[in-house]
Amino acid sequence: MYNCHRSDRSIDFSHQLLLPASYPHSVFAIIVNHNSFFFLFYPVFQGEKMWGILSQKLGAARGLSSQVVGNYVLRLRLAPSAMPMRHYSSATKEMTVRDALNSALDEEMAADPNVFVMGEEVGEYQGAYKITKGLLDKYGPERVVDTPITEAGFAGIGVGSAYHGLRPVIEFMTFNFSMQAIDHIINSAAKSNYMSAGQINVPIVFRGPNGPAAGVGAQHSQCYGAWYGSVPGLKVLVPYSSEDARGLLKAAIRDPDPVVFLENELLYGETFPISAEALDSSFCLPIGKAKIEREGKDITITAFSKMVGYALKAAEILEKEGINAEVINLRSIRPLDRATINASVRKTNRLVTVEEGFPQHGVGAEICATVVEDSFGYLDAPVERIAGADVPTPYAANLERMAFPQIEDIVRAAKRACYRSVPMAASA
Amino acid sequence: MASSSLTKSKTSIIHHLKSTKFPLLYFTNHTSSIRNSHNLLHTISSPPLPVPRCATSSRINPFIVFSRCFESVCVGRRLHSAASASNDVRQFPAEAPSQQVLDFPGGKVKFTPKLAFTSGSTEERVPCYRVLDDSGQPIIDSDSLKISKELAVKMYSDMVTLEVMDTIFYEAQRQGRISFYATTMGEEAINIASAAALHNDDFVFPQYREPGVLLWRGFPLQEFAHQCFGNKYDNGKGRQMPIHYGSRKHNYFTVASTVATQIPHAVGAAYSLKMEKQDSCVITYFGDGGSSTADFHAAVNFAAVLEVPVIFFCRNNGWAISTPINEQLRSDGIVVRGKAYGVPSIRIDGNDALAIYSAVHKARKMAIEEQTPVLIEALTYRTGHHSTSDDSTKYRSIDEIEQWRGGQNPVKRFRKWMESKGWWSDEAESEHHCSTRKQLSQAIQAAEQVEKPTIADMFNDVYDVLPKNLMEQEAFIRKTIKKHTQDYPSDVPL
Numbered sequence: 001m002y003n004c005h006r007s008d009r010s011i012d013f014s015h016q017l018l019l020p021a022s023y024p025h026s027v028f029a030i031i032v033n034h035n036s037f038f039f040l041f042y043p044v045f046q047g048e049k050m051w052g053i054l055s056q057k058l059g060a061a062r063g064l065s066s067q068v069v070g071n072y073v074l075r076l077r078l079a080p081s082a083m084p085m086r087h088y089s090s091a092t093k094e095m096t097v098r099d100a101l102n103s104a105l106d107e108e109m110a111a112d113p114n115v116f117v118m119g120e121e122v123g124e125y126q127g128a129y130k131i132t133k134g135l136l137d138k139y140g141p142e143r144v145v146d147t148p149i150t151e152a153g154f155a156g157i158g159v160g161s162a163y164h165g166l167r168p169v170i171e172f173m174t175f176n177f178s179m180q181a182i183d184h185i186i187n188s189a190a191k192s193n194y195m196s197a198g199q200i201n202v203p204i205v206f207r208g209p210n211g212p213a214a215g216v217g218a219q220h221s222q223c224y225g226a227w228y229g230s231v232p233g234l235k236v237l238v239p240y241s242s243e244d245a246r247g248l249l250k251a252a253i254r255d256p257d258p259v260v261f262l263e264n265e266l267l268y269g270e271t272f273p274i275s276a277e278a279l280d281s282s283f284c285l286p287i288g289k290a291k292i293e294r295e296g297k298d299i300t301i302t303a304f305s306k307m308v309g310y311a312l313k314a315a316e317i318l319e320k321e322g323i324n325a326e327v328i329n330l331r332s333i334r335p336l337d338r339a340t341i342n343a344s345v346r347k348t349n350r351l352v353t354v355e356e357g358f359p360q361h362g363v364g365a366e367i368c369a370t371v372v373e374d375s376f377g378y379l380d381a382p383v384e385r386i387a388g389a390d391v392p393t394p395y396a397a398n399l400e401r402m403a404f405p406q407i408e409d410i411v412r413a414a415k416r417a418c419y420r421s422v423p424m425a426a427s428a
Numbered sequence: 429m430a431s432s433s434l435t436k437s438k439t440s441i442i443h444h445l446k447s448t449k450f451p452l453l454y455f456t457n458h459t460s461s462i463r464n465s466h467n468l469l470h471t472i473s474s475p476p477l478p479v480p481r482c483a484t485s486s487r488i489n490p491f492i493v494f495s496r497c498f499e500s501v502c503v504g505r506r507l508h509s510a511a512s513a514s515n516d517v518r519q520f521p522a523e524a525p526s527q528q529v530l531d532f533p534g535g536k537v538k539f540t541p542k543l544a545f546t547s548g549s550t551e552e553r554v555p556c557y558r559v560l561d562d563s564g565q566p567i568i569d570s571d572s573l574k575i576s577k578e579l580a581v582k583m584y585s586d587m588v589t590l591e592v593m594d595t596i597f598y599e600a601q602r603q604g605r606i607s608f609y610a611t612t613m614g615e616e617a618i619n620i621a622s623a624a625a626l627h628n629d630d631f632v633f634p635q636y637r638e639p640g641v642l643l644w645r646g647f648p649l650q651e652f653a654h655q656c657f658g659n660k661y662d663n664g665k666g667r668q669m670p671i672h673y674g675s676r677k678h679n680y681f682t683v684a685s686t687v688a689t690q691i692p693h694a695v696g697a698a699y700s701l702k703m704e705k706q707d708s709c710v711i712t713y714f715g716d717g718g719s720s721t722a723d724f725h726a727a728v729n730f731a732a733v734l735e736v737p738v739i740f741f742c743r744n745n746g747w748a749i750s751t752p753i754n755e756q757l758r759s760d761g762i763v764v765r766g767k768a769y770g771v772p773s774i775r776i777d778g779n780d781a782l783a784i785y786s787a788v789h790k791a792r793k794m795a796i797e798e799q800t801p802v803l804i805e806a807l808t809y810r811t812g813h814h815s816t817s818d819d820s821t822k823y824r825s826i827d828e829i830e831q832w833r834g835g836q837n838p839v840k841r842f843r844k845w846m847e848s849k850g851w852w853s854d855e856a857e858s859e860h861h862c863s864t865r866k867q868l869s870q871a872i873q874a875a876e877q878v879e880k881p882t883i884a885d886m887f888n889d890v891y892d893v894l895p896k897n898l899m900e901q902e903a904f905i906r907k908t909i910k911k912h913t914q915d916y917p918s919d920v921p922l
Contacts, residue, residue, distance in 0.1 A: 116703075142703060143703075145734070147730070148726070148729060148730065148733065150722070150725075150726035150729070150730070152692070152722050152723060152726055153692055153722075153723070153725075153726025153727060153729070153730050154692075154726075154730070155692075156689060156691070156692025156693055156695075156696065156723055156726070156727065157692045157693070157695045157696035157699065157727065157730055157734075158696055159692075159693055159696060160633070160690075160692060160693030160694055160695060160696025160697045160698075160699075160700075161696035161697060161699050161700040162696070163681065163693060163696070163697055164631065164696070164697035164700035164701065165700055165704075166696075166699070166700040166703065168696075183686065183689065184689065184692070187684070187686050187689065188684070188686070188689050188693065192682075193889050193890065193891070193892070194667060194889045194890050195664075195667050195668055195672075195682060195684065196664065196667075196674050196676075196682040196889075197662075197663060197664045197665035197667055197885075197889055198665075198888070198889040199663070199674060199675075199676040199682065200674075200676070200681070200682060201892060232890050233890050233891065235891070255892070256892040257891045257892050288895075335895055335896075335897065338897075
């Protein structure tokens with residue numbers, strides 16, 4: 001049941017144009033609450049008044065006034081909070097995500113002659129984003145195949161070669177182009193093992209940048225985590241750091257099932273510290289295990305890919321305000337590490353999910369459902385979902401910024417989940 | 429002739445064209461090849477000059493590209509032209525303005541001052557290779573392979589077995605014993621003769637109208653029945669509809685309903701063969717309808733670029749469910765599409781078992797020795813309905829169906845040839861028919877009695893290793909069934 005459902009109202013951009021360009025907060029990110037009533041808000045300027053009424057209602061529903069609840073959280077804040085724990089081992093080396101992916105590909109290709117790379121611009125051009133740099137020179141055109149512009153063609157061909165025993169790594173220039181090939185990913189790769197009763201397995205990896213970059217427009221900015229995450233037979237991985245990138249790509253290439261490997265263009269150039277263990281050529285991360293990037297006691301924030309970085313920064317801001325946040329880097333959308341998420345929520349009792357994709361039927365929806373199914377009694381507050389705006393991504397930089405979650409949105413959502421009275425929208 | 433609007437300088441242009449290795453030559457060589465029967469199995473389709481795959485990138489030094497590309501992988505493209513001996517560019521002085529050429533990526537292109545479009549259709553269609561005439565008599569001087577009596581008898585009896593199998597299973601569907609069936613009526617020669625020309629380790633990527641290939645390779649009739657009934661002996665574990673056969677053992681990839689997706693798969697598998705340097709090829713079958721899909725075009729184009737040993741076998745049977753061929757395409761069938769992508773192609777009589785055998789045999793040899801894709805368009809007719817969900821009399825005349833069922837029937841034609849050689853007789857026919865019918869009826873009865881697959885088979889094979897969430901779901905189902913046994917069907921084992 002939806003109250004105050006405004007999904008059929010189109011976003012009124014004219015308000016936005018009047019605001020100063022330096023306006024820091026995003027107005028149009030969708031923030032969704034789950035409660036005994038479902039409320040869907042499009043935050044507009046009048047929104048905060050509504051929110052005030054709502055928080056009173058919520059408090060009343062729980063038999064507490066919002067003041068009391070706020071005090072309770074305050075008391076929690078006074079307890080010593082754990083120092084934010086970085087889970088990188090003390091490392092002297094640093095590596096960009098790009099180099100991490102490149103080195104992982106290189107090592108897997110060296111270790112197994114059946115592994116080969118195929119995609120547009122992967123060879124001579126050294127990769128559209130230089131992920132496959134140097135591989136053509138090292139392994140030759142047999143194993144680094146530049147293709148004509150037909151995703152359906154080379155995805156199908158990749159699947160066929162996997163049927164026969166090769167281990168292809170198919171690169172999509174962005175996952176938006178994978179829609180051309182989605183029949184082969186799902187019907188030819190994901191379902192084959194099942195439909196052939198185990199006779200045909202497909203050890204293929206589909207990789208490429210996913211989600212928004214910077215100013216690439218609506219048809220190049222969609223996140224496909226939710227789409228592929230719903231398909232049985234696929235594994236969907238979403239690395240964040242260089243260590244994630246190396247370990248998960250290696251695991252994906254070695255895996256006998258089809259894997260969709262969703263990278264992020266803006267993360268390619270980011271540098272992360274990397275341990276000696278992760279630099280070893282046999283390093284591999286388990287598929288289906290999330291990583292707790294930062295331990296905390298007050299609230300759980302789940303995120304994947306670039307949003308992990310945002311969530312960590314939000315956690316630092318929250319720390320200063322006395323909220324000790326636990327940040328979970330999902331690493332794997334399918335299989336989803338429900339155990340880790342639930343254990344964390346049972347500890348903190350509050351949850352905020354963050355993703356860049358569209359809100360309806362998103363990854364956050366599945367996380368919320370799994371927590372409600374398994375740990376409902378442990379929730380002290382409705383689950384807050386933060387997702388991209390329910391619009392095709394606008395191009396203009398100011399609009400694009402408002403179409404995706406920003407650090408401030410995560411902070412506000414966390415505070416709301418902690419019953420801090422906080423404006424719904426950036427307008428306050 | 430390619431251009432219909434050549435004027436006074438026609439002779440000089442033809443002279444130019446004939447003596448240079450350019451695409452327009454394909455048409456002229458084509459007409460000359462009709463007269464020269466030794467070239468029936470080739471049409472010219474490869475570019476005249478060896479082309480590095482990456483030639484279009486302007487930033488790359490072409491010399492390095494050339495040298496790199498000619499390692500073990502790239503096979504220099506050979507001309508299949510019969511007229512290659514007469515081609516010599518050096519006949520002409522290179523300097524004259526009228527002989528200026530454009531050194532374009534992909535090969536030199538000659539200029540012409542004539543504004544002329546190549547016609548969308550040719551007046552003369554690509555001819556169709558056949559060995560036996562309509563009454564099953566061999567045509568004089570045909571290029572064909574001799575086959576032994578043993579092989580011929582196996583071919584003919586498998587064609588009859590396929591016919592009988594189709595009849596019996598179709599009847600079983602009509603009686604409600606199986607849920608669905610699609611026959612291969614009219615295409616028995618394609619099924620059996622093409623399979624006979626291949627080796628058992630050549631990988632097959634079928635559409636769904638090629639169970640005869642599996643039959644030829646020794647897939648037992650009982651197993652066909654098990655799959656159609658989806659019982660526990662089905663090696664597909666009851667996961668798919670009837671006729672979706674598959675057998676790793678027989679190198680026959682599991683049938684999927686998705687049209688033409690198997691075509692790029694075949695190219696990928698052929699790429700794998702090429703990397704492993706195996707002495708085998710891949711064959712993929714599809715219909716005239718399948719040749720309209722994006723997958724077909726991408727795959728054939730790719731196969732030419734990657735130079736892989738794959739045979740594209742198009743069963744042009746005139747109908748794609750209710751869409752007749754003239755609503756499917758306007759090119760001269762599918763054979764000319766091979767040419768468009770640079771793939772050697774041939775059109776053959778799909779109701780002539782010997783022609784199919786010879787063509788596939790030769791195609792296989794070409795594919796493996798020259799590491800090239802080959803396209804075969806077999807003209808045939810789908811005398812049955814598209815499937816048991818179709819009644820084709822609704823969109824085509826019964827007369828047309830009867831005509832093809834009669835004279836052109838591939839089984840009857842081959843039988844006439846067999847009898848003329850004294851290798852078959854009426855007694856052999858009735859004996860074979862009887863025994864096959866009996867075998868199949870028994871197979872169906874046996875398959876009908878067998879239990880369905882167990883609950884466990886619902887959850888495994890989604891991934892390589894059974895994941896935890898599915899284990900939980902399976903446990904939950906078993907618990908629910910135990911609790912509510914009366915709601916659970918009794919013929920499904922646990």
